[in-house]
Amino acid sequence: MAPNPPQPDELPPPCRDILLEYSNQVRELGRSVLKLMSEALGLESNHLLDMGCAEGLSVASHYYPPCPQPELTIGTYEHTDAGFITILQQDQIGGLKVFYNNEWADVPTIPGAFVVNGGDLLQLITNDNFVSSRHKVMANKTADPRISVASFFMRYLTDAPNVLAPIKELLSEDNPAKYRGTTEKEFSIYFHQKGLDETSALSHFKI
Numbered sequence: 001m002a003p004n005p006p007q008p009d010e011l012p013p014p015c016r017d018i019l020l021e022y023s024n025q026v027r028e029l030g031r032s033v034l035k036l037m038s039e040a041l042g043l044e045s046n047h048l049l050d051m052g053c054a055e056g057l058s059v060a061s062h063y064y065p066p067c068p069q070p071e072l073t074i075g076t077y078e079h080t081d082a083g084f085i086t087i088l089q090q091d092q093i094g095g096l097k098v099f100y101n102n103e104w105a106d107v108p109t110i111p112g113a114f115v116v117n118g119g120d121l122l123q124l125i126t127n128d129n130f131v132s133s134r135h136k137v138m139a140n141k142t143a144d145p146r147i148s149v150a151s152f153f154m155r156y157l158t159d160a161p162n163v164l165a166p167i168k169e170l171l172s173e174d175n176p177a178k179y180r181g182t183t184e185k186e187f188s189i190y191f192h193q194k195g196l197d198e199t200s201a202l203s204h205f206k207i
Contacts, residue, residue, distance in 0.1 A: 023059055026087055026151045030054050033085060033116055034153075041129055043169060051125065052155040052162070053084040064095065064146040067139040076137040079196040081119040082188060083154035088115040093146040099134035107135075120202050121154070121187065124179045127166035132200065155184050179205045 031054050038047040048054075062076075078099070090096060096107040096115065107115055123132040140146060155162065165181035182205055191201045 019059070022149075023057060023151070026059070027054065027057055029114070030057070030085060030087055030151065030153050033087070037085075037122075037130065041126060041167075041170060043167070047167070047169075048084070048125075051164075051167075053122070054153050056154045058152045058154065060150050060152070062137075062146075062148045062150065064093075064137065064139065066145055067141060069141075077196045078134060078136040078198050080132040080134055080200055081117055081152060082121065082191040082201065083119040083152045084122045084125075085119060085153045086117040087151045087153070088117065088148060089150075090115065090148040091146060093140055093144060095138045095140050095146050096148075097136055097138060104136075119152075119154075120191070120200065121164060121184065123202060124182075124187075124205065125164055125167055127170050127175065127178050129170060132202070154188075176207075178207060180207055 031049060034048040034053050035045040038045050038049075041047070088096070090109060092109050092111070094106065094109045097104045098107055098117075099105075117133045117135060118130045120132045122130050137146075155164075163181040163183060164187070166177040166179055171177055179202065187201070187205070190204055194201055194204075
């Protein structure tokens with residue numbers, strides 16, 4: 001059995017410093033993206049930030065080994081992310097696909113570029129103005145592994161009743177709320193109990 005990956009406090013000091021610096025930089029990038037999203041919705045630039053959409057950050061590294069028969073396996077099942085946005089850094093190997101215009105499209109690898117995915121909670125609070133992206137990772141027949149780093153933006157999971165619901169400024173008589181209010185903790189529990197599959201967790205919270 002392979003050993004468990006080291007936790008942040010078990011990493012050598014240089015690695016901890018790099019992870020800390022990367023987290024700080026990607027947090028600032030995420031804040032900028034959320035400001036632009038607020039403005040695109042016709043809201044004040046800090047609206048999503050004031051809602052706590054960048055309050056929590058979880059960084060995960062993914063390693064996909066080379067696969068001589070990629071048609072017999074997949075990298076990650078089709079799914080959507082639970083949080084507000086995900087900022088993904090991927091290498092040159094590729095393999096990420098997004099469901100767009102009723103078909104799966106390859107996400108090209110561009111040196112120095114990041115991929116930003118909208119998440120389920122972003123779709124919920126924007127009342128479908130931004131849609132959570134369905135995506136998956138396919139195995140590649142290559143001599144090199146695929147490595148990526150995903151940074152998930154969310155609020156901290158607490159017992160406090162911080163209810164997330166469609167933003168009132170985006171609602172009208174002709175555009176009523178499509179989702180009921182929920183806490184991030186309730187949403188996260190349901191999301192993980194459901195697991196990664198082709199169905200969206202959002203359907204459980206529709207009005």
